Amino acid sequence: MTSAVVPDHPWLLPGSLVPARAPRRTPRDWFVDSVLFVASLLWVLITHADVTSVTPEFGLNAGPAWLEEVDLLIGLLVSGALWLRRRWPVGLAVATAPLVFFSVTSGVALLVITFTVLVHRPLPLGLALVGWNLLSLPVYLAVRPDPTMPFWAAVVWTALLIGVVVAWALFVRARRQLVLSLRDRAERAEAEQQLRLDQARQLERGRIAREMHDVLAHRISLLSLHAGALEFRPDAPPEEVARAAGVIRASAHAALQDLREVIGVLRAEVGSEATPERPQPTLGDVPALVAESRDAGVRVGVVDEVTEPEAVPAGIGRSAYRIVQEGLTNARKHAPGAVVTVRLAGGPGDGLAVDIHNPWPVGAPATAIPGAGTGLVGIAERVTLAGGRLEHGRDADGGFRLTAWLPWAAR
Structure with missing residues (x-):
C-alpha cells in the first residue's frame, strides 16, 4: 500500500x-x-x-x-x-x-x-x-x-513474542521511511535541476533579447534615418539617392541576418548542438560603428584617450561597444541632426570611461523613431553586472549625457 x-x-x-x-x-x-x-x-x-x-x-x-x-x-x-x-x-x-x-x-x-x-x-x-x-x-x-508453564512465565513469554513483532514492524517502518525520504529527495533534486535548467534557459534568452535590442535598434534607426532623408528630399542627386539606398539595403540585410540567427537559437531544441555564435564586438570595433553612423549622416566626434586599447578585456570592450551603440542610437532617435561627441578614456588599473554627449533636442522630431525605452535599462544591467557605474540624463550644459565607468584591472 x-x-x-x-x-x-x-x-x-x-x-x-x-x-x-x-x-x-x-x-x-x-x-x-x-x-x-x-x-x-x-x-x-x-x-x-x-x-x-x-x-x-x-x-x-x-x-x-x-x-x-x-x-x-x-x-x-x-x-x-x-x-x-x-x-x-x-x-x-x-x-x-x-x-x-x-x-x-x-x-x-x-x-x-x-x-x-x-x-x-x-x-x-x-x-x-x-x-x-x-x-x-x-x-x-x-x-x-x-x-x-506458570502464569507469570506465560505472561513474559507472550510479551516477548509481541515485542519481537513490534521490533520487526518498527524496523520495516523505519526502512520504508528512509526509502520514501530518499525518493522524495531524489525527486526534489530532479525538480531543482530542472528549475536551474529553466532559469539558465530564461537568462540566456534574456541575454539574446538584449543583444537583439542593441543590434536591431541601431540598424533600424539607420534605416529610418535614410528613408526619411529620401522622403523629404525626392530631388536629391542620383548619387546621394544611390548611396542612401545602398546603406538601407546593407542595413536591412544585416538586420535580417541577425534576426535569423537569434530566431534559430530560440527555436533550437533542448539538447541540440547550438550553432556557434558570431564573434562578439570589442572596443576595436567602435571606429567601424562610428563610421557607419557617419555614413548615415550623423555628425559624430570621437575623442580616444585609451592608453592601451589592445589590452582591454573582451567583456569590458564588448560592454563599451554596446554603450556607444546605444548612445548613438538614442541620439538618432531623439536628437536627429545634433552633433554627438563620443569620448573614451582610461587604462589598466584606472578603469574604462565612456562618455556620450549631444545637445538637447528642440521640439519633437518630425519623424520620431519609436522605441521601447528598455535600451538604457539593459545597458544599466550590463554595467552593473560588470561592476561599473552608469549615469544618464540632462547635464549642466542643457544637453543629454550618457556616462559609464567600467573596471579595468591592472596587469
Missing part, C-alpha cells in the same frame, strides 16, 4: 506514515497476503485440533468446551478479514480488539493486524494497540490457562 511521509499533523509524530491512497495490489502484495492468509488458516486448524484433544501436544491454552467451536469460527473469519488489512487496518484492529481476551485461533491474524497498523498508520495508534494487547494478557491467561 502506498504511504507518504507527513511531518506536520496534529495526530502524527515526525515522519509518520499515512496512506496516500488505496492503489491496486501489486503481484508482490498478492503473494504476501496469500502467505499470511495461509499461515493464519493453518494456525487456526492446528490450534483447534490441539485444544480439543485430550492431551495437548504443543502446550496450547485450554478453555471451556463450548468456546472451542466459537473460537474456530472466529479464527476462520479473522483469517479471511486479513484481505482487508491494507485498506482498513485500524478498523480491523478495533473490530478484533475484544478477541485478545479469549481467542487462540486468531493469534496469528491479530499479530499480522498489529504489524500492519505499526507500519502503515500513525505510530501512536500502533503503540496503543500494542499496549492493549499487553494489558489483556492476564485476562487471556485467566480464561485460557497454559498447562505447561
